[in-house]
Amino acid sequence: MSGIVELVYFATAVTFILGLKRMSHPTTARSGIHWAGVAMVVATVATFFHPEIDGRYILMLLAIAIGGGVAWMGGRKVEMTDMPQMIAIYNGMGGGAAAAIAAVELIRVANDPALAQGHGPMALWLGVLGALIGSVAFSGSVVAWAKLDGRMKKAMYFPNQQWINLAVIVLAVILGVVIATTTPSGVTLLLFFVLALAFGAMMALPIGGADMPVIISLFNAFTGLAVAMEGFVLDNAAMIIAGTVVGAAGTLLTQLMAKAMNRKISNVLFKQFGGSQGKEQTEIEGSMKGVDPSDAGIQMAYADRVIIVPGYGMAVAQAQHKIWEMVELLTERGTDVKFAIHPVAGRMPGHMNVLLAEAGVPYDMILDLEEINNDFDTTDVTLVIGANDVVNPVAKSDPDSPLYGMPVLNADQSKNVLVIKRGQGAGFSGVENHLFYLDHTRMVYGDGQKVVGEMIASIKTL
Template sequence: MNWLVETGYFAAAVVFILGLKRMSHPTTARSGIHWAGIAMVVATLLTFLHPQIDGRYGLMLLAIVIGGGIAWYSGKKVAMTDMPQMIAIYNGMGGGAAAAIAAVELMRMSDNPALIEEHGSLALWLGVLGAMIGAIAFSGSIVAWAKLDGRIKKAMHFPSQQLINMIVLALTVYLGVVIAAVEPSSSLVLVFFGLALLFGVLLALPIGGADMPVIISLFNALTGLAVAMEGFVLGNAAMIIAGTVVGAAGTLLTQLMAKAMNRPIRNVLFKQFGGASSGEQSEIEGSMKASDPMDAAVQLAFAERVIIVPGYGLAVAQAQHKVWEMVELLGERGVEVRFAIHPVAGRMPGHMNVLLAEAGVPYDMIADLDEINNDFETTDVTLVIGANDVVNPVAKSDPASPLYGMPILNVDQSRNVLVIKRGQGAGFSGVENHLFYLDHTHMVYGDGQKVVGDMITALKTL
């Protein structure tokens, strides 16, 4: 029976990897999710046949019913605008599950030292490391969820923060070494987990909203690595393969997100975004020029090429459906419309893609930064909805700016720019957006959904 379970685990892992591969492109992402889901169902069912289960089917079924019921209900009810925090909390649950497995195994070893020889020293070391990583990912993801859900309103800083973080991390690592090299006593294990959970909280508290896509990717990578390590402890091939793949994918995505912001991972974790710059930033010339929805609609209606740049403000206003309705009206007038997505737009990787897909925007109308950046100079009108730092031209021109070197969408090269924005505030970095003061930029102030709705009304009268 064991060979059947292991073979099934391997097959499920292969299907999971293929599903993850299909998730890398919008046109195959839905089927990729289905493939990965089927693989997880198969792996779960095979676990019932595992020889080590020893008749604990009732507890397994209870856990599946409770966990599956909560996930099904929350998945049906969650709004697309709340998807980032849902991703964060689910990711945290994965890290917490890996840490819980490690806790059980370490407590068993503390009660029965003979199990240490049975598992082997390498498994013990990996179990401790996986426990630490999983606990950090769990508590850090909870804080990320609280920030995204508005329960924690802003990044939190206190004196000697980084020093305290390093002390907590050093103590956690020290206890981990003692547990793995000397003795996994119950009291040490509890203190070890407490410190790891505390470090996860301290790590995530100072992270600002602009860095959220990076930190969510990082915690996702940590969760995958923790699962893989605990899979080694349990001798579970499915956990090892799936965790390794998720950890590797999360690590690559984290690097891509950090590159898109031109910020090393260490700066994301240990330096506030938009902190003190190296010199005086360039002064802003000109002034913001207000426009109204009617004038904006006229500009769009008589343009040949239009690019729409969505940002987090679009998600907050839940304006994606209105935007697509407006695009359909422009299409009827022969206007060529495309969407430009910056890699870190929104609050999680792919956030804007998800919102546009929900509204029914065809995939071939959506382009990322590298695909579309050279097209702005031949664009008649670029419409920016709720984006800020990712379109700020000082990232290309001002070495003293915290944004300098960050790849941005070349919106400033368009012939005309329209910006829908609630007010005149700066972006998450705290840097004033020079785009808003250019001669060919006009601001349309107000809630994104209402403004676009007014523009639709105006288009229908032209």
């Protein structure tokens, strides 16, 4: 029976990989999620027939009922604007689960040293490393969730923070070596996990809002690696393959996100975003000039080419459906409309793509930065709704700006720019946006959904 279970695990692992591959394209992403979900169900059912379960079916069913029930209710009730924090906390649960598995195995070895010979020295080392990484991913993701959910400040600092973090992780590593090479006491194990959890939390505390997508992706990679390592400890092929795939994908995504912000991962982790804010930055010339929604709608209606740049503000206002309604009206009038998506728009990778897909926007109208950035200079009107830092031109011109070097959308090169915004505040990074002060930019103040509704009404009168 064990051989059959392992064969099923291998088949489900392959299905995970195929599902992840299908998730890489919008037209197949939904089926890819279904494939991965079916594979998870099959792997879970197969586990009931594993010889080492030894009749613990009630505990397994209870765990599935509690975890599945909470996830089902949470998934159905969560708002689209809250998706980033839900992903952060669920990702943390994966790391926590891997750390819990490691804790159980390490406690068993501590109580019966003979078991260490059964696991083998390599498995023991991997178990300790998986425990460390999983604990860091868990506590770090909890802090990320708290920040995204508004329960904690975006960034928290204290004196000698990096040195204290270094001391904590060094102590955790030393205890890990002790655990892997000796018969550890309960106090040693407890202190090891406390330090690992503390490091994960302190690692995430100084991360500012602008860097949050990167750190979430990094913790996702950590979770995958922890699961893969615990898969070696349990000799579980499904966990090894699935964890490795998630870890590799998360690592690649982290690199891509950091590149999109022109930030080294080491700077994200160990340097405050905007550390150059104390420098004298380029003085802003001009002033913000407002325009009524009805006039903005008329300007859009008579444009031949329009680019719409969505951001997190659109998600907060739940304006994506109204935006698509307006786009349909413009398209009927012969206007060429495209959507420009920055890689770090929103609070998680692909956030804007999900919102637009929910509203029914066709995939071929949604273009990323590299595909559309050269089209702005031939665009009549660029409509920015809820986006800020990703269209700030100082990223291209001011070496003293914290955003300098970050690839941004060239909205400033359009003939006209309309910005839908609640107020005159700065972006998520705290950097003032020079785009709002340009002569050809007009600010349309108000709630995104309400403003777009008024623009739609004015277009319909033409």
